[in-house]
Amino acid sequence: xxxxxxxxxxxxxxxxxxxxxxxxxxxxxxxxxxxxxxxxxxxxxxxxxxxxxxxxxxxxxxxxxxxxxxxxxxxxxxxxxxxxxxxxxxxxxxxxxxxxxxxxxxxxxxxxxxxxxxxxxxxxxxxxxxxxxxxxxxxxxxxxxxxxxxxxxxxxxxxxxxxxxxxxxxxxxxxxxxxxxxxxxxxxxxxxxxxxxxxxxxxxxxxxxxxxxxxxxxxxxxxxxxxxxxxxxxxxxxxxxxxxxxxxxxxxxxxxxxxxxxxxxxxxxx
Amino acid sequence: xxxxxxxxxxxxxxxxxxxxxxxxxxxxxxxxxxxxxxxxxxxxxxxxxxxxxxxxxxxxxxxxxxxxxxxxxxxxxxxxxxxxxxxxxxxxxxxxxxxxxxxxxxxxxxxxxxxxxxxxxxxxxxxxxxxxxxxxxxxxxxxxxxxxxxxxxxxxxxxxxxxxxxxxxxxxxxxxxxxxxxxxxxxxxxxxxxxxxxxxxxxxxxxxxxxxxxxxxxxxxxxxxxxxxxxxxxxxxxxxxxxxxxxxxxxxxxxxxxxxxxxxxxxxxxxxxxxxxxxxxxxxxxxxxxxxxxxxxxxxxxxxxxxxxxxxxxxxxxxxxxxxxxxxxxxxxxxxxxxxxxxxxxxxxxxxxxxxxxxxxxxxxxxxxxxxxxxxxxxxxxxxxxxxxxxxx
Numbered sequence: 001x002x003x004x005x006x007x008x009x010x011x012x013x014x015x016x017x018x019x020x021x022x023x024x025x026x027x028x029x030x031x032x033x034x035x036x037x038x039x040x041x042x043x044x045x046x047x048x049x050x051x052x053x054x055x056x057x058x059x060x061x062x063x064x065x066x067x068x069x070x071x072x073x074x075x076x077x078x079x080x081x082x083x084x085x086x087x088x089x090x091x092x093x094x095x096x097x098x099x100x101x102x103x104x105x106x107x108x109x110x111x112x113x114x115x116x117x118x119x120x121x122x123x124x125x126x127x128x129x130x131x132x133x134x135x136x137x138x139x140x141x142x143x144x145x146x147x148x149x150x151x152x153x154x155x156x157x158x159x160x161x162x163x164x165x166x167x168x169x170x171x172x173x174x175x176x177x178x179x180x181x182x183x184x185x186x187x188x189x190x191x192x193x194x195x196x197x198x199x200x201x202x203x204x205x206x207x208x209x210x211x212x213x214x215x216x217x218x219x220x221x222x223x224x225x226x227x228x229x230x231x232x233x234x235x236x237x238x239x240x241x242x243x244x245x246x247x248x249x250x251x252x253x254x255x256x257x258x259x260x261x262x263x264x265x266x267x268x269x270x
Numbered sequence: 271x272x273x274x275x276x277x278x279x280x281x282x283x284x285x286x287x288x289x290x291x292x293x294x295x296x297x298x299x300x301x302x303x304x305x306x307x308x309x310x311x312x313x314x315x316x317x318x319x320x321x322x323x324x325x326x327x328x329x330x331x332x333x334x335x336x337x338x339x340x341x342x343x344x345x346x347x348x349x350x351x352x353x354x355x356x357x358x359x360x361x362x363x364x365x366x367x368x369x370x371x372x373x374x375x376x377x378x379x380x381x382x383x384x385x386x387x388x389x390x391x392x393x394x395x396x397x398x399x400x401x402x403x404x405x406x407x408x409x410x411x412x413x414x415x416x417x418x419x420x421x422x423x424x425x426x427x428x429x430x431x432x433x434x435x436x437x438x439x440x441x442x443x444x445x446x447x448x449x450x451x452x453x454x455x456x457x458x459x460x461x462x463x464x465x466x467x468x469x470x471x472x473x474x475x476x477x478x479x480x481x482x483x484x485x486x487x488x489x490x491x492x493x494x495x496x497x498x499x500x501x502x503x504x505x506x507x508x509x510x511x512x513x514x515x516x517x518x519x520x521x522x523x524x525x526x527x528x529x530x531x532x533x534x535x536x537x538x539x540x541x542x543x544x545x546x547x548x549x550x551x552x553x554x555x556x557x558x559x560x561x562x563x564x565x566x567x568x569x570x571x572x573x574x575x576x577x578x579x580x581x582x583x584x585x586x587x588x589x590x591x592x593x594x595x596x597x598x599x600x601x602x603x604x605x606x607x608x609x610x611x612x613x614x615x616x617x618x619x620x621x622x623x624x625x626x627x628x629x630x631x632x633x634x635x636x637x638x639x640x641x642x643x644x645x646x647x648x649x650x651x652x653x654x655x656x657x658x659x660x661x662x663x
Binding site for chain 1: 276292
């Protein structure tokens with residue numbers, strides 16, 4: 001099914017609500033008509049989408065389209081003016097901490113503490129997530145293995161390369177083994193090897209059954225990784241569906257053409 | 271309690287680890303407390319040396335042979351007379367001599383004829399540190415003149431009392447301890463400064479610094495309340511600030527005991543009871559200083575801006591101390607409720623040998639504590655604002 005959203009869809013929203021209430025495991029992250037205004041600027045205007053378990057959902061849009069703002073609403077750092085976000089059926093606005101327990105987030109800001117070691121970062125965030133003792137240490141050991149951090153884990157972050165820093169940032173987001181993962185432009189500024197590693201990680205998380213949402217302004221990346229694509233432009237969802245569905249809907253032969261046409265960025269360029 | 275362990279605990283632990291590894295934070299906590307007693311030491315040392323020096327002066331005299339009586343008088347007053355030659359003006363100007371006495375050949379003639387005989391006391395008035403020496407030298411010579419004039423009057427059959435129709439008898443009612451309190455007046459100032467300097471860098475680094483480095487957003491995504499985060503950061507700042515206060519207190523007390531205060535006629539009696547009171551009254555200042563600093567640096571838009579605000583902020587609690595150095599502070603009950611002023615007043619009293627009593631100390635501590643908590647409530651409130659969390663958006 002292809003959904004093109006020019007405004008609110010009360011019927012589908014109702015349907016989703018029914019599905020979500022009946023079987024919360026089926027829909028991991030559900031965004032319903034969120035809206036965010038900064039002063040006179042509307043950054044996010046009635047954005048709705050659904051991200052499934054064991055699938056990668058890509059938020060695709062040009063810079064400034066409202067992807068980061070949408071994600072910040074999703075992980076509970078920005079309050080939506082209206083609409084709601086459900087994570088595993090938990091309302092982010094009303095029970096933010098409960099929802100945050102269920103999410104791992106790699107935000108746009110990935111600042112680290114240069115005087116702490118990589119292990120101390122993971123331990124800090126694990127403890128903030130309520131973990132402690134052997135469980136926490138075991139999770140950390142697993143991450144060291146999975147992210148190949150053995151050589152850096154007990155070094156202070158000062159002097160880490162960009163790729164190593166990203167590993168720490170990803171590690172601290174995953175330390176509590178979240179079932180939902182949100183990544184804001186995760187490959188930004190990474191070299192080829194790190195980009196490949198990041199894509200591999202996203203695929204692994206999908207096969208683990210994790211619900212992955214990531215944002216990107218790079219069409220090729222989204223089409224290579226995503227099961228579903230949500231195209232956002234000027235704060236609104238302009239298309240949503242599998243890559244094939246989006247092609248069919250736009251009537252164009254390549255995703256890139258579809259992206260350009262749907263977001264209207266070709267008009268801006270001319 | 272569970273909330274303290276699970277939410278505030280991790281934040282406190284991490285911020286503490288981070289701060290003690292930060293050379294800048296450590297320096298601001300430790301350097302000033304070490305510097306303060308050093309300053310006291312140097313200051314007291316020079317005052318003491320000067321007072322001691324004035325007791326037995328050295329008089330370099332040129333032309334001593336013209337005034338044997340004066341020379342004998344100086345030596346009888348236990349001062350040393352040395353022979354000076356050459357250009358005395360040059361020697362004093364260049365600092366080779368602190369002062370010099372020049373008696374020329376007209377002296378003996380004038381003296382024997384009963385005319386005013388001239389003795390030149392050569393000094394450099396721009397050197398304030400030798401002012402007590404000069405005063406003492408002048409007194410010695412004037413003492414000789416007084417004695418001679420009395421003798422001359424008696425020789426003419428007039429009572430020596432005729433010279434002194436009025437005598438000034440100065441009765442100083444200040445106790446030795448009160449006099450010393452004037453000397454020690456800058457110790458409260460040091461303690462108040464320590465409260466504000468020692469935690470300063472931690473306060474900035476954990477708030478404005480955290481946001482500027484882009485680690486605030488990842489931190490806030492975790493399922494713990496903003497209150498817990500702010501309280502954890504606050505308590506680490508308080509630890510640094512308290513350590514600063516306690517260090518300044520102990521190092522100055524040690525420095526004062528080590529120095530020979532008796533030379534100055536200064537006596538410092540601080541017993542156990544006073545010390546407990548002083549700690550109860552001053553350590554809570556750390557809660558207030560840290561609270562204000564967290565509030566201000568959370569509000570600031572950048573690390574640099576926070577530094578500017580906080581450096582300016584240090585002067586505010588010094589105002590009572592500065593007022594106290596030119597006049598007396600009121601000692602009404604309400605003053606112990608005003609932070610900084612309370613510590614200034616109470617510490618001055620303690621050093622003046624009075625014990626203000628535990629209730630005063632506790633009130634002073636309580637008022638700082640309450641205001642500190644108010645600052646932290648406001649900081650936590652700021653932390654819920656999107657502008658504060660994301661900076662300029």
